[in-house]
Amino acid sequence: MAKLFEPLTLGDLTLSNRIVIAPMCQYSAEDGRMTDWHAIHLGNLALSGAGVLTIEATAVTPEGRISYGDVGLWDDETEQAMDRVLQTVRRWSDMPIAIQLAHAGRKASTAKPWDGGAQIAPGHANGWQTVSASDIPFQDDENAPEALDVAGLARIRDAFADAARRSARLGLDAIQIHAAHGYLLHQFLSPLSNRRTDEYGGSLQNRMRFPLEVFDAVRAAFPAEKPVTVRVSGTDWVEGGWDIEQTIAFSKALEARGVSAMHISSGGLHPAQAIPVGPNYQVPLARRVKEAVSVPVVAVGLITEPEQAEAIVATGDADMVAVARTVLYDPRWPWHVAAALGEQVKVAPQYLRSQPHRYKDLFTAG
Numbered sequence: 001m002a003k004l005f006e007p008l009t010l011g012d013l014t015l016s017n018r019i020v021i022a023p024m025c026q027y028s029a030e031d032g033r034m035t036d037w038h039a040i041h042l043g044n045l046a047l048s049g050a051g052v053l054t055i056e057a058t059a060v061t062p063e064g065r066i067s068y069g070d071v072g073l074w075d076d077e078t079e080q081a082m083d084r085v086l087q088t089v090r091r092w093s094d095m096p097i098a099i100q101l102a103h104a105g106r107k108a109s110t111a112k113p114w115d116g117g118a119q120i121a122p123g124h125a126n127g128w129q130t131v132s133a134s135d136i137p138f139q140d141d142e143n144a145p146e147a148l149d150v151a152g153l154a155r156i157r158d159a160f161a162d163a164a165r166r167s168a169r170l171g172l173d174a175i176q177i178h179a180a181h182g183y184l185l186h187q188f189l190s191p192l193s194n195r196r197t198d199e200y201g202g203s204l205q206n207r208m209r210f211p212l213e214v215f216d217a218v219r220a221a222f223p224a225e226k227p228v229t230v231r232v233s234g235t236d237w238v239e240g241g242w243d244i245e246q247t248i249a250f251s252k253a254l255e256a257r258g259v260s261a262m263h264i265s266s267g268g269l270h271p272a273q274a275i276p277v278g279p280n281y282q283v284p285l286a287r288r289v290k291e292a293v294s295v296p297v298v299a300v301g302l303i304t305e306p307e308q309a310e311a312i313v314a315t316g317d318a319d320m321v322a323v324a325r326t327v328l329y330d331p332r333w334p335w336h337v338a339a340a341l342g343e344q345v346k347v348a349p350q351y352l353r354s355q356p357h358r359y360k361d362l363f364t365a366g
């Protein structure tokens with residue numbers, strides 16, 4: 001049996017295979033509320049045969065959105081909008097659904113990517129004042145974020161916990177905390193963006209403090225049997241920045257606090273990053289974390305081929321693989337992987353007749 005298709009259990013959640021659909025912002029919400037686009041998009045991916053589907057970066061406060069089109073989960077309206085989408089998707093698919101809870105910090109208040117993605121300064125339409133660990137902008141010419149004071153930290157920590165409670169009420173199967181890609185929690189972790197002189201800056205211990213507090217708050221607010229995972233950048237790819245050794249220390253601290261799995265991505269914190277992009281470019285980072293912790297580890301980044309995905313889990317580089325562009329381009333990618341590896345995927349009965357003759361036992365009915 002292919003290792004990729006061995007079930008994996010996290011808390012009370014069992015994934016039927018180790019293919020994870022990574023979170024992907026759609027920039028198609030209205031005032032934080034999911035729209036019909038999300039029902040189409042998530043519904044499509046929920047028919048893919050993957051082990052779990054992760055909802056895009058979901059802001060815990062309005063100013064924590066990357067753009068004004070981001071999904072949020074900060075009040076009853078945003079919760080109800082997500083509930084409507086989830087009801088539609090769940091009526092036709094029982095794929096487990098996780099949510100990524102996020103705050104963009106200094107990388108908030110931008111145009112949508114297809115409108116150029118530039119920062120929108122406060123005072124302009126769809127723009128607002130950003131916040132961060134320190135008052136250092138991402139790009140030199142951008143409006144600087146306000147450094148959060150202790151009351152601001154408490155407000156955001158509580159917002160993460162509140163969103164976790166709403167996620168539980170929505171019946172979501174898992175939470176992933178977004179501490180990667182240069183967003184707020186990563187801004188606390190990296191010495192390039194965190195120049196604080198209080199107990200939240202300076203030493204590694206201090207830089208990890210706020211992200212760990214957020215983890216504890218989310219963990220306490222979400223049912224104990226349901227997984228809470230963390231996505232982290234394994235390195236900034238910048239000299240003097242966050243690196244794999246610090247990532248390992250952070251992963252160990254999270255493991256001691258009960259994290260269910262670590263998801264290892266990279267970059268996003270600094271414009272000077274030099275990323276050696278290519279197949280498996282982040283897999284060695286995942287392997288380093290896997291060697292250091294005993295919780296499951298997810299690898300991600302340009303994983304596009306069935307044998308490549310199988311090799312990552314079979315050789316012990318990681319326990320799961322996550323895909324984003326791969327599955328946007330080919331939403332039946334897990335079917336094709338199963339076919340290539342001689343395995344099976346669960347399929348909606350409406351699609352059973354699509355099975356090609358050469359793959360006699362590809363499908364199990366959903």
Ligand SMILES: Cc1cc2nc3c(=O)[nH]c(=O)nc-3n(C[C@H](O)[C@H](O)[C@H](O)COP(=O)(O)O)c2cc1C
Pocket residue numbers: 022023024025026056057100178180181231265300301302303322323324325326327
């Ligand atoms: C359209 C799009 C939206 C994304 N949105 C998010 C997001 O909301 N949260 C996140 O952590 N990563 C996000 N990412 C990054 C992906 O989750 C993934 O880590 C990255 O694309 C590398 O995997 P891939 O090579 O399979 O695309 C996004 C990527 C794409 C292409």
